[in-house]
Amino acid sequence: MHIKTLISAVLCVFVSYCSTAQDCTYTLHGTINDYHNKTALSGATVIIAGSRLSTISDVDGTYKIQGLCKGNIELEVSHPECTSLIIPLQIDGDTVFDIKLEHHLEELDEVKVVGSIIQDKTxxxxxxxxxxxxxxxxxxxxxxxxxxxxxxxxxxxxxxxxxxxxxxxxxxxxxxxxxxxxxxxxxxxxxxxxxxxxxxxxxxxxxxxxxxxxxxxxxxxxxxxxMEQEKIPMKDTLYGKTLLNGVSNGRGGNVVSELTKAYKSGWFVKGQGAYKRMGDHEAPDYVLSNTGVKELAASLQFGKHQFTWGWDARYSYFNTEIAILRSSHIGNVDDLIRSINSGEPLIINPFTYDLQNPRQKVTHHLGKLKFYKRFEGVGKWNLQYDFQSNRRFEYDIRRGDRDNTPSIDLELTTHTLSTDFLWDANNKWQLHAGVLGRYQDNFANPDTGVRRLIPDYQKFDIGSFLIGQYRVNDRLLLDSGIRYDFSKIDAKKYYRTSRWEERGYDDEYQDLVVEDLGTQLLVNPVFDYHNISTTVGGKYRFKDYSELKINYALAQRAPNPSELFSDGLHHSASRIELGDLRIKSETSHKIAASYEKDFKKWGFILEPFANWIQDFILLEPTGVEYTIRGAFPVWEYRQTDARLLGVDLSASANWTDHWKTDHKFSLVKGKDLDNDGALINIPAANFRNKLIFSMPQWNNFEASLESQYVFRQNEAPDNIMVYSPEQQQDVLLEINTPPDAYHLLAFGSKMEFPFKNRTKLTTSLTVNNLLNTNYRDYLNRQRFFANDLGRNIILQLKFNY
Amino acid sequence: MKTIKILSLLMFVAVTFTACSDDDETPEEINEEETITTMTVTLVPDGGGATIILQSQDLDGDGPNAPDVTVSGNLAANTAYSGSVVLLNETETPAENITEEVEEESDEHQFFYVTTGSIASVTYDDTDADGNPVGLEFTLTTADAGSATMAVTLRHQPKKPNDGTLADAGGETDITQTFNLTVE
Structure with a gap:
């Protein structure tokens, strides 16, 4: 490719050199406009390649070049805010030629600007x-x-x-x-x-x-x-990178590699792969037996991206096998009481890479085809089809020869077709509208020999949205949007007759019964949900460049299959989970603001929010049911009105050229308004402070020390009383008691070593939980059974080529 | 032209994928093979006399109904009984005998008998391949007349050998049932 360019450049010079001998009196003139809104672009440079002829466009966007010779020329048009263009042109006499430039930088796909061009989505x-x-x-x-x-x-x-x-x-x-x-x-x-x-x-x-x-x-x-892909440049290039990570906690690591080939014409192809393998993780004082992981991921994408139109296709594959802490698999409520009281895992085996039961194995395939076209002076149209297949196996500890028969075997297949149009030609306003159709099928394999946790179902979704943005002036930008979603779920589920009656469904939903098999009923629930979401907000930039954003969003969410249909014993959690067919959509009203201000040496962002959720769906312990295996806590889904209030604060300061600090604080408070109590699983307040030293002269050396303080969650629902058959009395099950506050330190450092030909090696060393602190986190479901991870040293090598 | 080609290709793919998805089929019924619905403990007095049957039956498995617990009669005082346990899955027809599965994996299972009141002792009469107790067979000796309780617990994958207590054994509980008894 380079040779071709060179030849044409040489030819060009040669041609223009030759042609000076000819009659060179022709004039080329025209206007230079923006592609989208057709505004005149002043200050654009027009050069006739290989000659000394050049000009700059006027305020009204016009340009004029005199003294051209007959023949083929190449125009190089550039503008500070636009993509440079090279336009071949034939001169047969005085010529009028209008040029359209693209000034939307984010579409540029130029490698040099990647990093700073990630646009806000809202x-x-x-x-x-x-x-x-x-x-x-x-x-x-x-x-x-x-x-x-x-x-x-x-x-x-x-x-x-x-x-x-x-x-x-x-x-x-x-x-x-x-x-x-x-x-x-x-x-x-x-x-x-x-x-x-x-x-x-x-x-x-x-x-x-x-x-x-x-x-x-x-x-x-x-x-x-x-999650977005890195932009691929529109030029002839081949590049890639490889990452190698070694991890001490888990005694494993991963390798990631990717390669991209792109052409000036817009064609590109990119391949990527990653493999991760780790054995048992370790808490400071013991091995967390059966916590290894194996993960394989790969993707391939190709297509053609041009400014006016383009398409791409992508396929990605993800496969993971995760071993679940052996001690977290327990029997009845007495086993759970024992685990909570014992303070350390009941099963500690020597380190191994083996992944034993309980474990999960999940495979996800994703395929996507996308097409876009830009309409001059109007906007951009997108059309996309995507396909996903998700297969999940969960293996339990089972009797007999059933260790390799999964207890859960679900296959979720989804097809989505969507299209949208963005009117971005006008400087004052922008409109974005789209529609979507989705079909989903869930298949629960009966070969497990275990009653289905989630039933077979089909789901249909239709969604459409309209979003508008209006620029009032240079400081104030307003936005508003509305969306409508319809979803229909059509399930086929077997209920135990005793459960069906216990839930009171025989009064309300008896007409859904398709077949009565004695102890089980085949039921066909078909539910429709109509949901409306809207948002309105504005962004204002003050004279001192501080920025204020205020946004209100109304959102509705239809219940998911788990909330509707859960029914039975969940071994990994030692609880009976019960969904409810009566659950309807939940509605959230959220007001959020964001104030950002930068001073010379420091800056901060303050983000408060308030979220009121009507009919908030939650899962919490309500009582105990007895089986021959003993007593089990029952967790039921229910709906309540909830309120979440919180604030995020982040700040950073440059103390000197080399020393910098970052500070972050987050707080959420959740309240169940119906019961006047705390909501379950709300994260505790946490405070992070990071000290960073950087010395660009030393191969971009950077080192940091981070402190993370997680407060104790003092607002949690009450514990429940359960009857313990083993102790023959009622005991308090401390299932909601949050663990203590903790403080962790982390260290990180990084250096870069550039080589020839744009290749580069970056090394980094990270140490998490530097002091090997014992701690448990409220939002780790294994907190009942074991401490969290101990010290972890990660060494990373990255090659860019 | 190219645009139209690509568009039609997209549509074609979309239609093909949608068209080949499953129809509205009736899912297969699952009867759990591993469920233990019924535990029957048979106590035969060594010197002759009435055989006592203790039973816990939970026909809806982990459904909402609690197990149905029955004791056929009163135990005689100061008597040795030969005990045996049978486990059934009665959700299947005919009922499946789970005792066999436990016997086959006797090294991964153990019954525990915790008593109070007028029971003098419970001793194991069987062992697994490693010589550790299993508890499908046992001897129960009653004390003087009075009331008593016996909690029967089956643990899967307990620590073996253990000191005979549930706390030391660990593992998962497959069955646990307490019987209220009268010794006369």
Missing amino acids: NSAQEKTLKLNTLESFSVGNLGDALKELSGVSSLNTGANIVKPAIHGLNGSRVLILNDGVRMQDMEWGAEHAPNIDINSAGSISVIKGASALQYGGDAIGGTIV
Whole structure:
């Protein structure tokens, strides 16, 4: 390619040199306009390649070049805010030629500007972004771990490997995850189901706290996580990177590699793969037996991206096998009391890489086809089809030869077709509208020999949205949007007759019964949900460049299959979970503000919010049921009115050229208004402070020390009294008692070693839980059974080439 | 032209994928194989006399109904009884005998008998391949007349050998049932 360019350049010079001998009296003139709104662009440079002829466009966008010769020329047009263009042109006489330039930098795909061009997804919502270098430092971790870098984001964990992100205290179905424009459908309704995404596949991740990004969905009562790919440049290039991580806690690591080939014509192809393997993790004083992990991820994408139109196709594969702490698999309520009281895991075996039962194995396939076209002076049209398949196996400790027969075997298949149009031609206003159709099928394999936790169902969704933005003046930008979602769920479920009657369904839903099999009933619930979401807000920039955003969002979410249909004993949690067919959509009203101010040496962002949720769906212990295996706490889904109040504060200061500090504080308070009590699983307040030393002269050396203080959650629901058959009396089950506050230190350092030909080696060393502190976290579901992770040393090597 | 081609391809793919998805089929019924619904403890007096049957039956498994607990009669004072346990899954027809599964995996199972009141002792009469007690067979000796309780617990994957207490054994509880008895 380079040779071709060179030849044409030489030819060009030669031609123009030759042609000077000819009659060179022709004039080229015209106007230079913006592609979108057709405004005249002044100050654009026009050069005739290979000659000394050049000019700059006037205030009205006109340009004129005289003294041209007959023949073929190449125009080089550039503008500070635009993509440079090279236009071949034939001169046969005086010529009029109008030029359109593209001034939307984010579409540029130029490598040099990547990093600073990640655009906000919303105008007025609280929004934060993690950039590639932060993501790379979590390469061996999970998506949820990385997101906790952002204030207001916490996680609900099941050990160290299953990390569900939570935004402003809400998780699961209330947090949407967009993976390269595809809404993840990976059974997010399960508390022990982590997002099936490899963190290494993202170029940047934005978090919108709240339901304001209506283009992605109307039910994001917690928020939306938008993972995007790195932009691929529109030039002839081949580049890639490889990351190697070694981890002391778990005695394993991972390898990640990617390669991109791009062409000036817009064609590109990118391949990526990652493999992770770890054995048992360790708490400071003992091995956390059976906590290893194996993960394989790969993706391939290709397509053609041009300014006016383009398409791309992507396929990604994710496979993970996660061992679950052996001690967390227990029998009845007495076993649970024993675990809580004992203070350390009941089973501690020597370190091993083996993944034994209980364990999960999940495979996620994602395929996407996208097409876009830009209409001059109007806007951009997108059309997308995506396919997802999620297969989940959960293996329990079972009797007989059933260890390799999963207890849960679910297959969730989703097809989505969506299209949207963005009118961005006008400087004053912008409109974005779209529609979506989705079909989903869940199949619960009966070969497990265990009654289905989630039934077979089909789900249909239709959604449409309209979002508008209006620029009042240079300081004030207003936005507003509305979205309507229809969803229909059609399930086929077997209920035990005794459960059906105990729930009182025989009065209300007897007409849903399809077949009576004696002890079981086959039931066909079909439910429709109509949900409306709206948002309105504004962003104001003050004279001192501080910025204020205020946003109100109304969001409605239909109940998920778990909330409707759960029915039975959940071994991993030692509890009977009961959904309720009567559950209806929940409605959230959230007001959030964000005030950002930067001084010379320091700056801060203050983000308060208040979220009122009507008919908030929650799962909490309500009592005990007796079986031949003993007594089990019953956890029931119910609806209540809830209120969440909170604030996120972050600040950073540059003390000298080399010393910098970062400070973050987050607080959420959750209240059950109907019962006048605390909400369950609300993250405790936490305070993070980081001291950073950087010395660019020493190979970009950077070192940091971070302190994280997590307060005790003092607001939790009451514990419950249960009858213990073993002790033959009522005992207090301390299932809601939060663990103590804790303080952790982390150290990080990094250095870069550039080589020839743009290759570079970056080394980094991270030590988490530096002091090997014993602690338990309120939002780790394994806190009843074992301490959290001890010291962990991570060594990372990154090669860019 | 190209645009139209790609669009039609997209549509084609979408239609194909949607068209091949499953129909509205009736899912298969699952009867759990592993469920233990019924535990029957048979106590045969060594010197002859009335055989006593203790039973716990929970036909809806982990459903809302509590187990139905029955004791066939009163025990005689100062008598040795040969005890045996049978476990059934009565959700299947015919009922499946789970005792066999426990016998096959006797190294991973153990019954524990915790008594109060007028019972003098309970001793194991069987062992697994490693010589550790299992408890499918046992001897119960009553004391003087009075009331008594006996809690029968089956643990899966307990620590073996253990000191005979539930606390030391650990593992998961597969069955636990307390019987209220009268010794006369």
